[in-house]
Amino acid sequence: MKENILEILKNLNFTEYEAKAYLTLLEESPLTGYAVSKNSGVPRSRIYEVLDSLTMRGDILVSPGNTPQYTPVPAKELIKSRRMKAEENFELAEKSLAEFERSANDRENIWNITGRNEILEKVKACILSAKKRILLEVWKEEFEELESELRQAAKRGVNVTIIAYGDIFSDFANVYLHYMGREITEEYGGRWIVFSGDDSEVVAGIVSLGKDSRAAWTMHVGLVMPITEVMIHDLYLMEIMEKHKELLEESFGENLVNLRRKFSIHPDFKKHYVD
Incomplete structure (x- = not known):
């Protein structure tokens, strides 16, 4: 089942390492970067890069301190955010493509x-x-x-x-x-x-x-x-x-x-x- 969920997350624009880190935090949190690496299988040389990417995107939260700890945004909130973003992108694509189509047609019309x-x-x-x-x-x-x-x-x-x-x-x-x-x-x-x-x-x-x-x-x-x-x-x-x-x-x-x-x-x- 976990493998299926990893594939689903990839369809939501997660990389493989990002998906593994997010699922690990869903299973147990908060965790340090070291613990996320150990539990998820993401190499230690990459874990902080992966966690920073998830944090910047708003998929996980980080607590400040000498040893930062990470916790995931709840799955329902993640899906809601992704759905809203997808709707925004579809609306933008619809508007932009319509304008482009009109512009392209203008090049053929007199x-x-x-x-x-x-x-x-x-x-x-x-x-x-x-x-x-x-x-x-x-x-x-x-x-x-x-x-x-x-x-x-x-x-x-x-x-x-x-x-x-x-x-x-x-x-x-x-x-x-x-x-x-x-x-x-x-x-x-x-x-x-x-x-x-x-x-x-x-x-x-x-x-x-x-x-x-x-x-x-x-x-x-x-x-x-x-x-x-x-x-x-x-x-x-x-x-x-x-x-x-x-x-x-x-x-x-x-x-x-x-x-x-x-x-x-x-x-x-x-x-x-x-x-």
Whole structure:
């Protein structure tokens, strides 16, 4: 029978030596460490390590003094404590796994956001959760509403880089004034916003249609990667234009207008996404 009880205690996270020491104290207590070792068969070289472990876990009690003596927590109390701990662990596991599952699913989903204010609120939440880097392609109108959250992120040590359409100036961010912000606004007939946080989530959409504005938020790598890389390539292009503008315009026209016309599918060379 004793062997069966030892196995049961092992199922309650007792080591073999801990189970032998606890059962010995149930049979007779209080006992000194020497007596527990002698009666249980736990080697003297290990007994105090085992007793300390049981004491720290609350399975046995120790009396202070020159020769400490040990007594067990009653079996019913031990089982009650273990049951409560197990319930706590199950509740924690249930909550944690549910949160992890939602997070994992978020990485596969693409969420639609309707309305300019709602889009900006989502961008603000993403800004506040960023830890390393923010890339933001934005017009002045929207930047002014996001400036406070962006400043907070910069104070946390987040690198904030902005591709700006219009006169955006900042003392906390790296700002790249787009060389053709006015032309783009005219050609596209509206404003958009693109946010990339920590290369792990993006918000992208049109924000100039009021309640009819549309954007998508996702952590799906199939969209996060290309959208983030397009923003980075915009930064490449602006660096190149800064250093070689005259040469490039000689080949492709002012503000690269010939390239824009070359890849337009409309006779007026404008974009018609929001028509």
